[in-house]
Amino acid sequence: MAKPEPASGTPAHDAIPEPHVTATPGPRRRARRAAALALPLALSLALGACALGGRDAFTAADQAVAAVPGFGAVRVWGDAPARAVARAVLPAPARGMGRDVNVLALSGGGAGGAFAAGLLDGWTRRGDRPAFDVVTGVSTGALIAPFAFLGPAYDAVLARLYTGDGAGGVAEPANIVAIATGDGLLDPGPLRRMVEAYATPDFIAAIAAEHRRGRRLLVVTTNLDAQRPVVWDMGAIAASGRPDAPALFRDVLVASASVPAVFPPVMIRAEAGARALEEMHVDGVATAQIYLRPDVFAAAFPSRRLHIWAVVNNTLPPEFTVTARGTLPIAYRSLATVMKSQTNATVTAASEAARRLGVAFSLAYIDHAVAYDPTTPFAASYMDRVYAVGTGEARDGTVWHRDLAGLAVPAQP
Numbered sequence: 001m002a003k004p005e006p007a008s009g010t011p012a013h014d015a016i017p018e019p020h021v022t023a024t025p026g027p028r029r030r031a032r033r034a035a036a037l038a039l040p041l042a043l044s045l046a047l048g049a050c051a052l053g054g055r056d057a058f059t060a061a062d063q064a065v066a067a068v069p070g071f072g073a074v075r076v077w078g079d080a081p082a083r084a085v086a087r088a089v090l091p092a093p094a095r096g097m098g099r100d101v102n103v104l105a106l107s108g109g110g111a112g113g114a115f116a117a118g119l120l121d122g123w124t125r126r127g128d129r130p131a132f133d134v135v136t137g138v139s140t141g142a143l144i145a146p147f148a149f150l151g152p153a154y155d156a157v158l159a160r161l162y163t164g165d166g167a168g169g170v171a172e173p174a175n176i177v178a179i180a181t182g183d184g185l186l187d188p189g190p191l192r193r194m195v196e197a198y199a200t201p202d203f204i205a206a207i208a209a210e211h212r213r214g215r216r217l218l219v220v221t222t223n224l225d226a227q228r229p230v231v232w233d234m235g236a237i238a239a240s241g242r243p244d245a246p247a248l249f250r251d252v253l254v255a256s257a258s259v260p261a262v263f264p265p266v267m268i269r270a271e272a273g274a275r276a277l278e279e280m281h282v283d284g285v286a287t288a289q290i291y292l293r294p295d296v297f298a299a300a301f302p303s304r305r306l307h308i309w310a311v312v313n314n315t316l317p318p319e320f321t322v323t324a325r326g327t328l329p330i331a332y333r334s335l336a337t338v339m340k341s342q343t344n345a346t347v348t349a350a351s352e353a354a355r356r357l358g359v360a361f362s363l364a365y366i367d368h369a370v371a372y373d374p375t376t377p378f379a380a381s382y383m384d385r386v387y388a389v390g391t392g393e394a395r396d397g398t399v400w401h402r403d404l405a406g407l408a409v410p411a412q413p
Contacts, residue, residue, distance in 0.1 A: 078229030106141030109313025113140030118390030211235025
């Protein structure tokens with residue numbers, strides 16, 4: 001019997017490893033394996049239930065008025081009406097602002113973020129990369145967004161993070177006690193340390209300076225209690241002058257990239273009137289693979305020429321592979337299919353909305369089938385390859401797709 005071929009494209013979700021699949025065992029072996037797994041699994045669940053306990057309860061009404069104390073209006077529900085989002089996190093057009101407004105939207109995709117990193121470098125080398133007025137990021141796109149916002153001077157930093165072994169240490173399994181008594185399979189320490197290493201006070205001050213000039217950096221998390229996307233105005237946080245601003249800035253970035261149940265959620269303290277509460281924030285892709293709302297940007301800049309540049313760190317056309325039998329490989333392949341389908345629907349709807357509103361829309365995605373092994377979610381071989389695809393296609397100008405008919409055509413090697 002032929003073995004299943006390696007998967008291609010990018011992860012079904014950011015940094016979700018899939019156990020290695022071997023030949024299908026016989027019924028007795030499967031029964032022994034199930035029995036061997038049942039006891040530690042039951043023990044883990046029991047320990048987890050004892051260790052985690054409950055959270056202090058609050059109501060939907062509390063959540064509706066909750067704010068991060070001391071920061072004012074630095075966030076808005078991402079699914080709110082367009083004018084409400086625009087008023088909350090986008091500036092009124094400055095009198096001296098040019099007629100052209102460029103928006104860059106960066107998607108999730110785990111190791112596929114190397115594609116966006118390479119694209120930005122190749123675009124700089126081509127010589128026609130604009131200074132973006134608005135940058136939005138979700139998950140791995142949120143980690144890239146601050147560098148894209150600050151400009152080409154940070155291309156080399158992105159290259160170090162997204163090629164070679166730069167991100168290899170992020171997917172470190174937690175120890176068995178942490179898994180049993182915690183709320184994530186992976187150790188959150190490496191991801192947080194990576195964010196802290198680049199989100200220094202000077203880096204955050206540079207974000208604040210650009211915010212004061214009228215530019216906007218927006219990052220999306222998912223409020224798991226409310227089951228809604230939250231758009232954070234990172235420049236407003238940076239420019240607040242509060243001593244706890246760096247901590248909140250980093251918390252939002254880590255939360256946006258924290259895959260539920262894989263990384264622990266990030267608990268963010270908020271207040272509803274005089275009542276203190278803790279919100280649970282996880283990966284932005286749980287509610288939005290990419291934050292792409294032409295209606296919001298058109299509402300914010302009604303008299304400007306808008307161009308939206310959408311970068312999807314994934315393959316969008318269908319990719320054939322023989323799926324192995326078994327619960328885990330079937331679940332992984334199904335999740336990958338769901339995420340691809342949802343992202344396709346999002347970018348197609350955004351393209352149609354942009355056309356109706358007279359907004360220019362350009363889409364980039366990984367249009368080559370690149371072998372991806374989910375057992376090594378941040379393999380240097382994969383990241384180097386998609387980085388090279390992004391760099392090469394951006395440099396020769398072929399990376400941007402304006403006709404979305406190609407989304408139904410399988411990607412070529």
